[in-house]
Amino acid sequence: MSDEPALVKCLVWDLDNTLWRGTLLEDPEVALPDEIRAVIVELDARGILQSVASKNDHDHAWEQLAALGIADYFVAPHIGWSPKSGSVQEIAEQLNFAMKTIAFIDDQPAERAEVAHHHPAVRCYPAEQATELTGLAEFSPEVVTIDARRRRSMYQAGFRRESERESFQGPDEDFLRTLELVMEIKRADEVDLSRVEELTMRTSQMNATGVHYSDAELRALLADPDHEVLTVTLTDRFGPHGAVGVLLLGYHESVWHLKLLATSCRVVSFGAGSVLLNWLVNEAATAGVHLAADFRRTDRNRMMDIAYRFAGFTEDSCACLAEPDDGERGDIQFRHLVAEERPEPTTMRVHAPALARGEVAARSLG
């Protein structure tokens, strides 16, 4: 679990003599080799996003991509005359991806060097390697989920949503209400697990411990009556956001132990994390238990730290913490909260199972 997965989340293509044969501004026509088209289709099916950083006239190049029937495969394309390091950075920012998850392919050594100089974490490939990419480990996720297959269309819906948000006049919260957000929290089954695993691997900013739970570990916990594995999906009028959160809870007599809470960066701005936490606080309040959340600082999860603290969790000690403390916690800290009833969210509807009631009481009696 200590090995950081090095999967590429987005491949940025150069166009001239990389994606297509020829130079758009000089040659009478350019051609897309069948084997390159196959790479684009395959990476898309694996859930790896693809973008463009090309020095060309934007409209001209985009028309060419459309004529080749592949324009829809690209998100956040950057076609213009600015340095490619800047384009790559903007693409990463628009997608909210870390640089180490971005790959760049270009036939020009100078362009690769320029990108590598500014962004050492970006993996750069020469054009002649294009047809080998699908064979490389960094482009080969172990599990390809439902969400992965439609990731590109989810991101494209996301950009439409974002542009509507930018043009919306008025308070942000009013805009959120226009989205008709529905959060569904459900007990994970076998099918959900692959989505869950991918989410914990892909989500480092919003993972409270930086611990990645594997498919096998979560599968084992599914069968454990003292644990609850919950998945969270979000939908709005633009379409599904897919699986956006996972929550792993351990039941104890006077405290529920939140071992894992990971939410997708994609839905952070909708307040999904706080809605989820507030729902959990309400469930705990109803059950009359405290909450103890695992937290370990990483260089990427400060937002999670703030989210817990703003939700009222503190570092204060409490007698209840002895129950989930197995003595092997290393540098993982507890964030503790005495659960009290909270108001319902005003920006989304929440469908969720009732937690623990009866079942756990029966369990602890037996």
Next chain:
Amino acid sequence: MSASNRTIDAETVEGELLAFLAERVGSPVTPEQDLFSAGLVSSMFAMQLVVHLEDSYDLEIVGPELTLEHFRSVRRMTELVLRLSAGAESDG
């Protein structure tokens, strides 16, 4: 940042925060207005507030200082900024 060579007083900080918030929230904000009254505390919004205060006033807001109460209104945030900057000055 050049935060250290400009005056940090309540009036300035409050004015700057009101302008920042009005833009961020999309409507005018008053100093006492409860920014979280409607129950919406997006982690993103919280993060932006924290980072904005840290960058604008050259502060570090960590541990128990990171509580919703300190960010609930422009007035509370102003108090936090003044208190933490005063601490930083006496340290250095």
